[in-house]
Amino acid sequence: MDFEMLATRYKDELLNNVLPFWLEHSLDRERGGYFTCLERDGGVFDTDKFIWLQGREVWMFSMLYNNVEKKKEWLEAAVHGGEFLKKYGHDGEYNWYFSLTREGKPLVAPYNIFSYTFAAMAFGQLSLATGDPEYARIAKKTFNLILLKVDAPKGQWSKAYPGTRNLKNFALPMILCNLALEIEHLLDEGFLLKTAEICIHEIMEIFYRPELGIIVENVDAETESLSDTFEGRLVNPGHAIEAMWFIMDLGERLGRPELIAKAVDITIRMIEYGWDRQYGGIFYYKDWLGHPLQQLEWDQKLWWVHMETLISLLKGYQLTGSEKCLNWFKKIHDYTWKHFKDQEYPEWFGYLSRRGEVLLTLKGGKWKGCFHIPRGLYQCWKTLEKIASSPVGASTGNSGIFKNDH
Template sequence: MELDISVRAKVLREEFWKELLESVVPFWECYSPDKAYGGYFSCLDRDGSVFDTDKFLWMQGRELWCFSHLFNHVERKEAWLDLARSGADFLRKHGKAENGDYYFSLDREGKPLVQPYNIFSDCFCAAGLAEYAKASGEAWAEKSAADTWRRIQERKANPKGVWTKQVPGSRPVRTMAMAMINLWMAEVFDSVLDPGELEPVVSSSIDDVLSRHVDWERQAVFERVLATEGRPQGMDGRLLSPGHALETLWFILAAERRRGGDPDRIEKTAQVMLWTAQRGWDHKFGGFYYYRDYENKPTEKLEADMKLWWVHAEALCAFLIAHRMTGRIEFWDWFERTWEWTKAHFPDPEYGEWYGYLDRRGDPALTLKGGKWKGMFHTPRALLVCAQLLGEYGR
């Protein structure tokens, strides 16, 4: 069996590298750079044509991270570093509001449009600049990234600040997103900040997920919990996001792998993935749902049964790293099943990259390859992570 998987892994490894370097990366290299003003267009239609020129800071930070990461981990191509520099300079010149937080969006030239209401703009820009600092050695980028990291840690208990719509003291709902992003950022900041600064954030994030968001009795990962104890009433407290759960769980496994973590916790974390996969898979049409209700009641999300690219990208990483770390065949099977469905529905061989938003049956609901919430990020990150993991088989 192990031999079969090694052979298969070698085939898949080639497939993933090919998809990454011949379809996905070229799409963004070709269509997203704004040669006039710097930074990147993210609103790209199927054929790469720009359908909106606004610059969303989530997307700017992510693409900056991605080109820098390719330079750092795939090949030291000057073209990638140049593309990264264009994004980094754009962020330096235009990204931050006076209070030091990143705007949510800018116009093409860099003039601010939407206030810094969203802490994830800061997270993605900080991660982008940290990765860029490793690629370029530019000290300003490292300092800026570290400053933003620290500001995020100060703000994380109250991430929305003045934009909080929840009435104070009413029902303190906390989502899993902050723990998730901190786990990923800690990996990106690995050689930028001291372990003494990163490790407490990693530990508390893992603890937050495993002791608050995972319900071991109900065998599910809940997106929203109360800051106090338990979960909010009703649909908020029952909301499941299989993609988000799988993404967070694989960040935990990756963190444990780096620090040589506790085997029992690794085993348990992987087990939660299986529960999530079983509950999140669409047994009729295939693919993972975007949202589910724990009791199969309706969610408030119109897009609940759509199939999203990032959900599948993160699921691939999750199952593969879990297989590497536990050796359990169920994870390999889930990886194969997910890749089969993904490959059949998301990639666009004609123009490159993946569709982002499919309907439940797997047909594209939107033709776009990038938009306000889809950029150069989940697809290439997952393809690279999987290609690297697949390379470990049969060594």
């Protein structure tokens, strides 16, 4: 397998196709911030601004500036979004709204904890890019608020009736694994290690259920047991697979090879569980008892699920040499590049039917922004470079498994 060629392919797609699309079409030069609701050709179809997508885009350009090249246009794009967020994105106490009008007026109250997490990520990377202590202060303040909300993420905006069915959700410990490393430069090392251990325990010991061999989305908050309900039976294979490369990164950071090995094993289990054997691709949702789901989009194939899976498989192979990771990477690489990459316009499609047909031609919207595709391309590029220069990559030889790639 020619890992160098593959690395070049992912790098070229990121730098010459995907990033130029967002730089050209996303920046709102008049009002600040970013447009994320973009048609196939980049035309803006809605001007509302969603805080977690604003934060993700600030993070993206800051991270690339910090890690790839000190390009002026990337830094300017990051600061452009960061200043908009700093001015309009919160209520003055760093409670981050969910969405704003184009001008920056609040539309939806700060009910969503992920507005906070991506604001913290954004300002953490932006502080590194600029050296501005104000950005660092915002990141730390927001992170502290997140920790205060861990037990009740939606706070006063929760729709659940208290005391009847209190469920704990997988998404928050999952994102905290990644966030802690993202803003490590702003945290005391002892606090970082404590936070990491808590997240690892919850993900690998509570939400991973050995009796099922999979990760579930919700457990009973008091007993940490399974819940035979719609929410309790819900499985999101992509969520679990994405979390596994966060765990692999933590395993590297903490020097824990056994944690990496377990994350690789769960990655393979979740792919085998989520893979559509009839049409290919990974299902969006499943029910661990096989019952009908309330999510009508359960059988769709989504961009982020497949991109995050590619990252986890490459990291798993790079760190452990797992041939299962390499074989699954080949299969999902082929599916992803064939179905999600737009062959006529820049950027990638986000939503496919079960059969792999494009459902929506948008390149960005309320949920899809400048994040999973570019981050995934970056992570795959860098991991492939490591494999190409490591004994793991060299030991496989050139199998020709990607000989049809061009």
